[in-house]
Amino acid sequence: MKPSIYILSFISLLGVSCRKFLDVQPTQQVDAAAAITDANSAETAVNGLYNLLGSDSYYGSNFQALSYLSGGDIQWTGSQSAPQQIAARQITADNGNVGASWRAIYRTILSANYIIDAVPTLNDPLFAAAKKNQFLGEAYFIRALSYFDLARGWGGVQLILKPTRVPGDHAGTKRSSLADTYAQVLSDLNKAAELLPTGTNRNRATQKTVWALKARYFLYRQQWDSAASNASKIITDAANYQLLKPYSAFFANNAAATAESVFEIGYSVSFKNGHYNWWLPPALGGRREWAPGAQLVSLLNDPATGGNRSAVIARTAPPGNLWYGKLYYRTPTGTDPAYLIRVAELYLIRAEARAQLQQPADALADINAVRDRAGLAPSNAATQAALLLAIENERRLEFAFEGDRWFNLVRTNRVADVLGLTDSRKYVFPVPADELLADEDLTPNPGY
Template sequence: MKRILYIFGLVVIAATSCQKLDESPQSFISPENFYKTRNDAIAAVSAAYAPVRNNGFVTRNYAILGEITTDNMFPLPNNNDRVQLDNFVHTPTNGILRETWQNFYQGISYTNFVIDYVPNIDMDVALRDRLVGEAKFLRAFYYYHLVRLFGDLPLMTTALASLDKLTYPKRAPKADVYVQIIKDLKDAEGILPNGYTGADQGRATKGAAQAFLASVYLTQKQYQLAAGKAAEIMNNPALGYGLWDSYIDVYDIKNEFGKEAIFDAQFLSGPSGQGGNLIAFFAQENNAVGGRGFGSFQPTVELYNSFNANDVRRTVFFTKGTDNKWYCNKWIDADAKTENQSDNNYPLMRYAEVVLTYAEAYNEVNVPVDNNEAYKAVNLIRKRSGLPNLSGLTQAQLRDSILNERRLELCFEGQRWFDLVRTDRLVSTMLAKGSANVKDFHVLFPVPQFEIDLNPNLKPQNTGYPQ
């Protein structure tokens, strides 16, 4: 799908969150007049993918909210919104939170149009069903991020057919949101193919739906279901997943649709304007990466020191700058000589995460016995890292070890905050590492004030934040 350039100008104008709308617009096209052909359906689904990569400029909000807010990274102090998040003094007016909320709700709006209108198009049935399955996967993906970030949410599952039907929804309990996420992922799992070829590579697959289902179950502490779903992926060779032997291969551009990639935010170098620039945010300030490195997101020294000296990941994941500081080195594109030309995808689900999900979930429902399934899974990751097998641990010790492996393996990939929150370790971890401002209520972010001003039905604000 990297060759399917993202379509931003979808002619149906949808209300994505609660934005002010012209009460008598001159250019509104009824969806009944747009969703007519096979090409309309494909264009609509292509548009629905756009917010995957538009979560902040060049996808940077995944790293900001998932890493800067943790013990993994800290920001260059030149952006107040990022510094607020790093110091746990963020408020409902934080621009990054508003941007993230609006982007994912835009995606939900796009998917709702596809799900409501594409089934009525007279076209190839198999393709039509697949496109709807992709839209259901994407809707679940967007809601899954939102519900973990903000808790209770407006749960909108139908398209805004006309502006006179615009409503101001209340927030549904997060339990209801999870029910919808699971339903959409199960529907997608039953429809989507194992994989694609050519220009369609990178679209949502059966394996992607299963992997996110396993993640959802893990987040909800439904460990038996999480282990079972992860095992389905690991035991199904038809899906084509596996671990690369070398970490260089994991992040090599030539392998971006390879056996470890399950779902990515995609970028395409060249004149199309679809190139990435996240490598510049990770690079040392004012170096040559991506035209000019920004130095915006820097690893903590504590994270670097958490890697064993024999861990090969340390030499691959980090590079030392001329300022003698460590920087993220997971993604490299030597051809990206100017801004927004990087060809690197940003992983949102890797096979290694599925393996670690299986290890964690299995351990939660089984007493550890050396070389049982939990040990086998986590030791797959450790073996590739050049580390000895784990053995002889209590259940609690193995739990801690698996969480640490997740931290090391998935660092910089936007997962750390979610892992700390779902394991009830955010506050204790950050306090122990010097973040004096962190409080219990920081396991959720505040609903953006801009959205509350437009839709007072979003009140009350999340606990701990200004009402």
């Protein structure tokens, strides 16, 4: 039986107040699919799915923080033990932050499952086929992204692809292999691409958003030709996607949904992005419990490495002199977007794919496009090894506060060299202890 899964599905769709899953009685379980009965309720469910993606425990702060704090460039300045474990790369299976992210991602998946199951059966005459396809495509895309995040964070996981209506619906479901988990991601992306509209939308999934995530997916799977070709589809669409100058143009001065952004989550005064609270110092309305480390500050402030990317950090006035991150700064409203895919990533994906394909001149051109936008002189990297290191260094500074660093080091097998962590079992997060207790079919990651 999977009490955590079926109750979280119910909570996410019907808006039941948050409680620990072990405190919720099975008698409160209902068929949440009944909530999707016509075009309007389907649209409400899809809007809610994006809210789940942007929730505090997912892209609203917590999931990205797993990468921030694990990657070595961000320090934890607070007193709570769970984030400190992550920053020290000494995570235990009862880590609350890890558990919250796991549950938030599965909550998102299970809500997507209800939409995928219910929408094709609706006979509402006001529900046009194109709109049905869009909603289905969005649900497939978000489920693909969710399983992608589980795969890179925890390895192979349980693949739950149908709604959970009663206790025991998915009893006996074992963890799939990493390869099978990634295969499910690609299957969902392919379905999404067939269903989604072709236009440009920076806050909702379209075919273009699928291409961008496919580029990242194929990079992780080391399928270089496919990574490059999907990245090129975005890069060559210059009418809609561009590297903006200077670097700060995509976030400064209350910018949102700019041509730099392929996919970002929008927030409002009633649906806030919690990042600013953790990054900004108390003088600016935050708690500054995540802060750039000294080496990152030095690299960003060095004109030869940071260029105009130094705009992403600032320092408080004396006597504090505290460095802090400025990507999320819209206090007290909390309306900063959460950036999931930017054009710069597509350039660096294509650069890496080209380097692996022995196309050094083309790889260097992509690296230098990103450097030029940052106000940096061109790189002269020539060998494959030099190109790959240059890409790693650019990603480090380009996405300093966007949850990329740890996953990128794991993907490229650079954790031991860069961070000194040699136990490869620790390159994935632990399956939460309470989930293991709740589900006898779930197994832990080795080493935890």
